[in-house]
Amino acid sequence: MDGYHKSVLLKEVIENLSVLRNSWYIDATLGDGGYSLEILKKGGKVVGIDADPEALERTRERLKKEGINKEDYILVEGNFSRLDEIIGELRWFGEFRGIVFDLGVSSLQLEKAEKGFSFLREGPLDMRMSPDLSVKAADLINGLNRGELEKLFWVYGEFRDKRVVDAIIEYRSRKPIQTTLELAGIIERAVGGRKKGDTHPATTIFQALRIAVNDELNSLKEGLEGAFERLTIGGRIAVVSFHSLEDRIVKNFFKDLEEKGEGEVLTKKPITPIEEEIRQNPRSRSAKLRILEKR
16 A cells, blocks of 8 residues: 555546647646646656645645656646646647646545544534645634525535534634534434434535535636636546535536537446445545547
8 A cells, every 4th residue: 555545536637638648638636646647658658637635736746756757747837727827837839748737635544533524533613725825624614694604515415414504603602613513513413413324424414515615616617617628629627526516516517518529428328336445445436537529
């Protein structure tokens, strides 16, 4: 075990990108560089983008250990919503043969308590992918009114149990909610505990807060538009999503391009992990991969 986050559907993504030697690719959600490393090993070149400076540093060290030529990759700090702008700032005039998005949170981010993504670890209610963002999850939990909380949990988490909002408002009337385990406990008590084998009741609430804090859905729409602009004819976009809201955005974006004759959807049904991958990496179970080729 090398300690790096395991990229989901790695084999399927790389196969569908059809990597060509000396062609350039964008890894829009670099993380620990799993996709980038495989593209580079096949002779491709990569621009890697990530909002987390720590992820960039880990990948830089990883590629160095693998003996990858520094001239074959460029690593850039930024949110993929600015993809087109980021590439422009590099004074880049060429187009890209392939672009990959992995919309999941990396294992290392989940396990890092101070990031505040996990309801299983004690940490501050933060959830910012980038330290440059100003609003934290605690600001939303403690600052939004009843209606705003209900809307946030429904729109971004598809969660409608009003007992949770009641419990949050009652608790924060006595003291601010500041930690992950504090919030997870409030949620669990509100719904009467966790039934054996069920998903933890905090899962969708934490997902909703993470999406809101990082403006993930709008970022995805903007990132896909920027990616398509930078893609060469015959180039492909591969997107791995992990919940229905993201998948719907990707599906509709690809469908619109196909209807306009500007792209061909290569995955009429999304590609999902095989049982072996789910056994090795349980977090991959909800992953869906969609591929579009530019026309």
